Amino acid sequence: MGVLTEGELRYLQEKLGRPANEVEQDIVGAEWSEHCSYKSSKKYLRLLPTKGKRVLVGPGYDAGVLDVGDGYVLTVHIESHNHPSAVEPFGGAATGVGGVIRDIMSMGTRPIAVFDALRFAPIEGKSKQAQKSRWLFKNVVKGIADYGNCIGIPTVGGEIEFDPSFEDYCLVDVASIGAGKKEEVISNRAEVGDFLVLAGGSTGRDGIHGASFASKALEAENRSAVQIPDPFLEKLLLEATMEAVRQGCVKAIKDLGGGGLSCCLSETSDSLGRGFDVELLKVRAREAGMTPNELMISESQERMLFVTDAQKLPELQSILDKYEIGYSVLGKAEGHENLTVRHAGKVVADMPSSLVAHAPLADRASKRPAYLDRLKKARQPRPANLGRALLSLLSNPTIAGKSWVYQQYDHEVGVRTVVKPGAGDAAVMRLDNGKFVAAKLDGNSKHCYLDPYQGTLGCLSEGVRNVVCTGAEPIGVVDHLQFGSPEDPEIFWTFAQAVNAIVDYCNFMEMPVVGGKVSFYNETAKGAIKPSPVMGTLGLIDDKKWITRPALGHGDTIFIVGETRPEMGGSEYYEYVHGITGGPVPQVDLATDRANGAAVMKLIRNGLVTCAHDCSKGGLAVALAEMAVAGKTGFKVEMDKAPSTCKRADELLFSESHSRYIVGTSKPAEVEQLLKS
Numbered sequence: 001m002g003v004l005t006e007g008e009l010r011y012l013q014e015k016l017g018r019p020a021n022e023v024e025q026d027i028v029g030a031e032w033s034e035h036c037s038y039k040s041s042k043k044y045l046r047l048l049p050t051k052g053k054r055v056l057v058g059p060g061y062d063a064g065v066l067d068v069g070d071g072y073v074l075t076v077h078i079e080s081h082n083h084p085s086a087v088e089p090f091g092g093a094a095t096g097v098g099g100v101i102r103d104i105m106s107m108g109t110r111p112i113a114v115f116d117a118l119r120f121a122p123i124e125g126k127s128k129q130a131q132k133s134r135w136l137f138k139n140v141v142k143g144i145a146d147y148g149n150c151i152g153i154p155t156v157g158g159e160i161e162f163d164p165s166f167e168d169y170c171l172v173d174v175a176s177i178g179a180g181k182k183e184e185v186i187s188n189r190a191e192v193g194d195f196l197v198l199a200g201g202s203t204g205r206d207g208i209h210g211a212s213f214a215s216k217a218l219e220a221e222n223r224s225a226v227q228i229p230d231p232f233l234e235k236l237l238l239e240a241t242m243e244a245v246r247q248g249c250v251k252a253i254k255d256l257g258g259g260g261l262s263c264c265l266s267e268t269s270d271s272l273g274r275g276f277d278v279e280l281l282k283v284r285a286r287e288a289g290m291t292p293n294e295l296m297i298s299e300s301q302e303r304m305l306f307v308t309d310a311q312k313l314p315e316l317q318s319i320l321d322k323y324e325i326g327y328s329v330l331g332k333a334e335g336h337e338n339l340t341v342r343h344a345g346k347v348v349a350d351m352p353s354s355l356v357a358h359a360p361l362a363d364r365a366s367k368r369p370a371y372l373d374r375l376k377k378a379r380q381p382r383p384a385n386l387g388r389a390l391l392s393l394l395s396n397p398t399i400a401g402k403s404w405v406y407q408q409y410d411h412e413v414g415v416r417t418v419v420k421p422g423a424g425d426a427a428v429m430r431l432d433n434g435k436f437v438a439a440k441l442d443g444n445s446k447h448c449y450l451d452p453y454q455g456t457l458g459c460l461s462e463g464v465r466n467v468v469c470t471g472a473e474p475i476g477v478v479d480h481l482q483f484g485s486p487e488d489p490e491i492f493w494t495f496a497q498a499v500n501a502i503v504d505y506c507n508f509m510e511m512p513v514v515g516g517k518v519s520f521y522n523e524t525a526k527g528a529i530k531p532s533p534v535m536g537t538l539g540l541i542d543d544k545k546w547i548t549r550p551a552l553g554h555g556d557t558i559f560i561v562g563e564t565r566p567e568m569g570g571s572e573y574y575e576y577v578h579g580i581t582g583g584p585v586p587q588v589d590l591a592t593d594r595a596n597g598a599a600v601m602k603l604i605r606n607g608l609v610t611c612a613h614d615c616s617k618g619g620l621a622v623a624l625a626e627m628a629v630a631g632k633t634g635f636k637v638e639m640d641k642a643p644s645t646c647k648r649a650d651e652l653l654f655s656e657s658h659s660r661y662i663v664g665t666s667k668p669a670e671v672e673q674l675l676k677s
Contacts, residue, residue, distance in 0.1 A: 003029045011360050016351060024349045028356055029573045030259035031266055035522050036466035037359035041518040042484035044499045052054075052512035053476055062106035062179065062255060063178065064514030065185055066476055068540060070433035073177040073185060077103040078441075078536055079257075080519045085172040087167040089136045093143030093172050094229035100176045101153060102304060105238055108245040112416055114148050115430055116158040117480075117534045118439040119171035129167055136170045143229075144174070145408040150231035151238065155409035156417050157427035157438075160395050163445055165530040171522065173480050175536050177439055179431055184245050186251040189305045190272040190333045197313070198261075199320055199327035202239045203295055204286035208558050233302045233325075233420045233516035240323040249316040250305035254272030260299045262356075266339050268305060269353035271508055276353070277340040278331035292343045307333065316451075366496055367489035375450055378569065378582030383650055389577050393618045393654070394625060396576045401629075422442045422548050425469040425614055428541065436547065436557065438472035438539040444617070446570035447585045447656075449530035452494040454556030455570070456501035456614065458534050461658045463537030464509070465614035468597050469661065471546035471604045472539025477506065477533055479516035484528025486520045494531040495520075502533075548604050550613035552631035557668035561675065562596050563643040564620060566651040572618050573654035575596075586657045592658040595612060599675060600661045608671050615660035621653040623662050 004025060012020050013029055020028065034040060046342050050058035056073060059067035063077035081096030097114055104111040118140060121133040146542055148155040153176075156459065204227045254268045261283070269276040280295045290298075308316050315330075320327045334340070339356055341349040393399055406421035418436060419428035426440035442462040448455030464474050481498055484491040495518075506513055523527045541547060553556070568574050569583030603609045611631065615623040620642065628635050646652040665671045 003033060007456060008032060008360060008527065015355050021349070022318060022600040023292050023296065024351055027262040027266070027296050027349055030297045031356050032359035033259070034486070036259045036263050038518055039359040039362045040364050040635045041495065042361055044496060045518070047499060048508045048513040049503065050513055052056060052476065052510070055512050055514055057107070059515050062103040062337055064328065064476070065107060066538065067182065068431060068433065068435060070183050071179055071431045072650035073109065073182050074437060074538065075104050075109045075180070076175065076478055076536065076538060077515050078173060078480045078517050079103065080176040080480060080482065080517060081172050081174070082170065082482070082519060082522055085140055086136070086169045088097050088616055089139035089170070090143040091229055093140040094147040096174045096230070097144055097147040098231065098301055099231055099255065099257050100174045101151065101234065101238070104176050104178035105241050105304070106186070106253045106255050107178065108186035109178035109186050110242055110509055111153050111176050112157040113177050113427065113439065114153055115175040115439060115441050115536070116144050116155065117173040117443055118158065118160045119166050120162055121164055121167040121533060122162050136420055138509055140170060140172055141405050141408060147229055147231045149410045150412050151235045152265055154411045154413050154417055156411045156429065157421055157441070159441055159443065160398065160402060160405065161443060161445060163530060165445065167526060168524050169522070170665070171482055171529065171532055173441065173534050174443060175478065177437065177538070184488040186245065186250065186253050188271060190274045191309065191334045192274065192333055194251060194307050194309050194333040195313050196276060196278060196330045196332065197281065197306040197308060197316060197327055198303060198330050199306060199325055200304050201233055201300055202284045202286040202326060203290070203298050203300045203303070203393060205290065205294060206300055207228065228301065230302050232295065236323045236325055236387030237304060238318050239301055240325050244306070244316055244319050245471050245549040245580070247315060247319070249312045249319065250306045250308050254305045256303040256305065258299065260297050262589060263295045264305050266353050266356035269339050270357035271539065272333070273337070275317050275334040275336035275338045275340065277334050278330060278342065280341060280343045282328045282329050282330050284326050292341065292348045296341065339597045354446050362490045364486050365489040366493040368493055375582035378574065378580050381574070381578040383648065384577060386650060386653060389573065389650065389654070390621050390625065392577050393572055393622055394508065395474065396572055397621055399572060399618045418547060419470060419549065424538070425466040426472070428470050428547055436541040436544065438467040438470040438541060439536065440466040442538045443534035444464065444570065445530040445532040446575055448498065448533060449570045450582065452497040452531045453501045454585050454587055455531070456498040457505050458586055458658050459533055459535045460502065460505045461588050462595050462614065462616050463535045464597055465540030465661060467537050468541065468600055469548060469550065469614050470541065471548045472541045473601065474511055474537055474539045476512050476514045476546070477535055478512060479533060480519065480520045481533040482515070482522050482529065482534070484521065484523040488528070491528055498531060498533045499544050502526060505590065516631060543614045546604055548612045549610060550611050550627050550630050552627040552633055552635060552664050553610045554633045556610055556666060557634060558637055559665065559671055560642050561600055561617070561663065562622070562651055563657065564655050564660065565657045566646045567655055568651060570653060571656045573650065588658045596659045600663065603663060603671060604675060606674065607676065608667050609663045609665050611664040613662045616656060619656050627662060627664070
């Protein structure tokens, strides 16, 4: 049976005018799960600024679409696979990559890059918890690497954070960007009589109740809810889809993700304004005796739904045959507005598509968490040996070099990668119109736990700083909002604060939110994760000579742009070196953030800097050390010349104040003049 509440069952019966049968309850249960319906978050997400001069398609579709000029577009989407990865890390992470790649394909664009943002419990030590965390870490990375490498799409960037709140769990966020021609973006339309073609993998019992599984706390390992990846089939499906798009064979495309056919058919039917009539015996089943319920809610991977007309159907079939992709014609678009599902001709479900696709919104209580006041003040640590503290931070897994991870990724396949993992503050990819896209994922659960509003502002600020440091103008963001149960008023309050922060930052910066994901119920029997919003920032570089890296050059003069304040709450220095949780977190002043970013952009575009690096986790000392390591050179700085309100040396070195950039230059007088102007 589905996972509908008593109130939802009553609502469904009232709207249908009759009790829903078992198949209908399972269909609606999948679509109305939190994972698919956003029933707790939708009213807040409507507040996000989603329009902008480059936005062609905003949130609510498989991927956002941005106009990058000259008839070309970028597409972007972000997804998570947290519960499946915590249970089966290799398969869970791999299928997360496959799903987000299909979202990009659904817009008619070719995926050109994958990014991942990962969160685990600490991996150091010999405890059972550390061993399990290392096992999750190793296999999640392997799952992402294997899928991307097999399909031939470079994994070019990401970030990793370690925190005790992820014990027995992990967060696996995967984002993808695609590129294509504006004229080939799928507009999603259908006429009465058009055919519904299900192509790709066969449908099995893997991933059944996957959406429901992801919509409650992880208290038991349900391996049957985890899908099985097949990257080689996805590669064929990608090439076939791109050819079908070029040949004009498809009117609409939708990937089968959470909720399987239930969500795919109801959402597509609703968005197209056409009823669908489908026959489940046409579904290519992997296992014998699958029931209508199982066929509708299975989340077997590498499946796409195409809508085409009678004239183009033979050509689409020919393309699928050419790539040896299995497919079946499930049914047709009709003049009514229902989702009609048959099994051996007998109607087993018949409901208005709009009813299925739009869950009744939940009205969640919100309450400021009591722990916030307790953690406002934190004991100040005794001044440590600062050199030893810096070495400790540089070896901290959250800050340390991630070459062990990205060396497993083929980040050069496709020959677009200009700034590779580890070589810049953000990845930079070459586009077909001669421009370049910079992209980065950023999050900070430690800051967001102590102050979800300022912490989320900080994630956005860091993302902007990262793309600016490559020479890019920020053009849009995607968000991934990850929290515990929305039924807990204190957790829901932290979610609302994060949304408010995104609204305020993006409105002020005139930067649109072009897509995103909300993931609730990220908790185990031991409790909820810390609030963990992850922001993905996209930037555009018009001229290759503007591309900037963080490597310090011999003889460079070093400038710090921005002020350091004693804001140590959630800093890696407090938490990792001293084991202190609490204190004031870094505050973002929006006007300062915009002004500092604009100044650094001006320096870069005037050819005045040799390198640029943002200042974030670990503070000034870590940022300078990273630049020196990247440039294989030493440095000497007068820290008392840094703009600061700090009274202690450790605060000046390790505070994680926002809106700060470090730049190197061989033209110090000109830099100073421009910064003063």
